[in-house]
Amino acid sequence: MPGVAGDVSSKGFWSRFLLPGGVWLLLLFVVPICLVLALSFGYTDDLGRAVYSFGLENYQDAFDPLYIPVLLRSIGFAVATAAFCLLLGYPIAYYIARYGGRRKHILIALLVIPFFVNYLVRTYAWVALLADEGLVNSALKDLGLTETGIQFVNTPYAVVGGLVYGYLVFMILPIYASLERMDGSLIEAGKDLFGTPSRVFMHVTLPQTKQGILAGCVLVFLPAVGDFVSAQLLGGPDTYMVGNLIQDQFFAASNWPFGSALTVVMMLFLSIWMLGYLRSAAREARDPVAAGGV
Amino acid sequence: MEQATVNETQPSPEGGNGEAIRLEGVTKRFGDFTAVDAIDLSIPRGEFFSLLGPSGCGKTTTLRMLAGFEVPSEGRILLEGEPVEDVPPYRRNVNMVFQSYALFGHLDVADNVAFGLKRRKVPKDEIGRRVDEALELVSLGSRAKSRPSELSGGQRQRVALARALVNRPAVLLLDEPLGALDLKLRRQMQVELKQIQREVGITFVYVTHDQEEALSMSDRIAVMSDGRIAQCGAPEEVYEHPNEEFVAGFIGISNMIEGVVEGPGSVKIGTGKRIQAPVPADCDAGDTVQLSVRPEKIAIDEEIEAGMIEMTGRVVSRIYHGVNTQITVELGQGAHLVALEQATYTASADDRWEEGMEVRVGWHPENCLVLR
Numbered sequence: 062m063p064g065v066a067g068d069v070s071s072k073g074f075w076s077r078f079l080l081p082g083g084v085w086l087l088l089l090f091v092v093p094i095c096l097v098l099a100l101s102f103g104y105t106d107d108l109g110r111a112v113y114s115f116g117l118e119n120y121q122d123a124f125d126p127l128y129i130p131v132l133l134r135s136i137g138f139a140v141a142t143a144a145f146c147l148l149l150g151y152p153i154a155y156y157i158a159r160y161g162g163r164r165k166h167i168l169i170a171l172l173v174i175p176f177f178v179n180y181l182v183r184t185y186a187w188v189a190l191l192a193d194e195g196l197v198n199s200a201l202k203d204l205g206l207t208e209t210g211i212q213f214v215n216t217p218y219a220v221v222g223g224l225v226y227g228y229l230v231f232m233i234l235p236i237y238a239s240l241e242r243m244d245g246s247l248i249e250a251g252k253d254l255f256g257t258p259s260r261v262f263m264h265v266t267l268p269q270t271k272q273g274i275l276a277g278c279v280l281v282f283l284p285a286v287g288d289f290v291s292a293q294l295l296g297g298p299d300t301y302m303v304g305n306l307i308q309d310q311f312f313a314a315s316n317w318p319f320g321s322a323l324t325v326v327m328m329l330f331l332s333i334w335m336l337g338y339l340r341s342a343a344r345e346a347r348d349p350v351a352a353g354g355v
Numbered sequence: 356m357e358q359a360t361v362n363e364t365q366p367s368p369e370g371g372n373g374e375a376i377r378l379e380g381v382t383k384r385f386g387d388f389t390a391v392d393a394i395d396l397s398i399p400r401g402e403f404f405s406l407l408g409p410s411g412c413g414k415t416t417t418l419r420m421l422a423g424f425e426v427p428s429e430g431r432i433l434l435e436g437e438p439v440e441d442v443p444p445y446r447r448n449v450n451m452v453f454q455s456y457a458l459f460g461h462l463d464v465a466d467n468v469a470f471g472l473k474r475r476k477v478p479k480d481e482i483g484r485r486v487d488e489a490l491e492l493v494s495l496g497s498r499a500k501s502r503p504s505e506l507s508g509g510q511r512q513r514v515a516l517a518r519a520l521v522n523r524p525a526v527l528l529l530d531e532p533l534g535a536l537d538l539k540l541r542r543q544m545q546v547e548l549k550q551i552q553r554e555v556g557i558t559f560v561y562v563t564h565d566q567e568e569a570l571s572m573s574d575r576i577a578v579m580s581d582g583r584i585a586q587c588g589a590p591e592e593v594y595e596h597p598n599e600e601f602v603a604g605f606i607g608i609s610n611m612i613e614g615v616v617e618g619p620g621s622v623k624i625g626t627g628k629r630i631q632a633p634v635p636a637d638c639d640a641g642d643t644v645q646l647s648v649r650p651e652k653i654a655i656d657e658e659i660e661a662g663m664i665e666m667t668g669r670v671v672s673r674i675y676h677g678v679n680t681q682i683t684v685e686l687g688q689g690a691h692l693v694a695l696e697q698a699t700y701t702a703s704a705d706d707r708w709e710e711g712m713e714v715r716v717g718w719h720p721e722n723c724l725v726l727r
Binding site (some may be wrong): 109243246247249250251252253254256257261264265267269271300 | 366372420422423444445449450451453454455456457459460461470471474475518519522
């Protein structure tokens, strides 16, 4: 059967170029993950060194009720982050896609450029802004709006704020792409059929961009669950997330086997979400017209 | 919550009494470009009215102003006597069939058709009944639960038609609705559309660039050019009596021979020959005019009858169309005539004239139009 990818000889041709990337992934990605997996069954000896073994203790510890609040908090923060990103990002994507005109590409570039700066560095900038003696508080004091200053850092709001800032663009881009693909005459048809602007948005635009919203939520939610930077820099003991717990096993507590077990549990947990998303996306791909206008 | 409030008007079954649409000096400018230039138009209820013209003539902009997607820069639009220039599309009692159909892919056929009724808060059992009726009208009763993506182009077209008609609008707007269909299906849909229009009695405003389509379906046609209406009338009228060169050239094939008015009833053409022609009263001697003769009005050789204007020329090309043959005759001085010769029960059209043959051509003076 002739395929779109080309004939047999061109498949062989491209296979050769697969080799360097394949080796790279195998050595630097698959092998470390296998090491993490192997280590997760190990233990720490009296000198604090990680020893490979076949114990399940680390997994028992990982499901210790002690960590349930941490896990729930991480999911809660990630859900809040995805929700805020959606509320902030959809109007931005909508405006650029529908009214951006010739400035579309510039506006998208302006959104993406800040993300060339490392996430950690950007979060440090937030610390400088929001600290008790930071720029925002001194401005508020100078204006006489507050005497003692407002505590921003060490609050859940700052952590979720940092996460929203960190991942917003991953919400905007897929929604923008789905709005761009949508046939504009669908909106006109909605209005022509007596839909007020808000009704047309609810009954036409939103369902038509469902895949973009879903992709954006996955792209924001998954990394936000495992994030440790925002909680570490902008949070305190009350905002401790799974990412911080894992990080501490590798650095502060020097318990690599337990850190590895936590990592594996986390990966499996996130993979379930990812699989759910991929199945839904594949369903749309089989019926591409269902996603767009006809 | 915003509410779309629209007064439903039942189309009068006998049709034809009162005015559905009136345009008064309607102008639409986009920046420096004038898309529609001060047009006046009156469309009676129940009429199948076509806006015909080449792309960029302003026909689609006019339709979009009727739908409410564009606001006129100047002028008034009256829908059943009420001014609607500032009424948004969702409060106008008009519906549109889009060129791209614009069906909602996330809804099945029945929900697509029910969309407008739901927005108007029509009772649920009535929605079900009217959707069924509308789908029966377009012979799609069996596909109610299908997704638009599962339908053929012709079926999608019918869904779009049902989705608009189910609302019983005062006026149905159609934007080149058959443009995406193949020729055979298009012919079939032309007949069906016309039948449906007669059946429901709703005023249709039909935008097309296809002159044959407009001639065969319309009660009246407005031929548009450069944002204005060049001529408005019944199909026979715009075809037989085009009032300007653009209309004569756009509708059907027309022979244009340039000439100079010599005096009342006489025009001198490029070959030097004086021709008897119905020169309009407002033409003076010395005016440059175009003589227009329809190809099917031209007789060749033995077909020529007494009283015809006669010329001689040479056949330069012959194109066989099956039912007829298109023959181009060079008259000299760069003047050409195109003649259509019908295949008849006695002769097939291709066996009479060969390229290079000297022929006589002729036409009755009354079949010639003098256009300025």
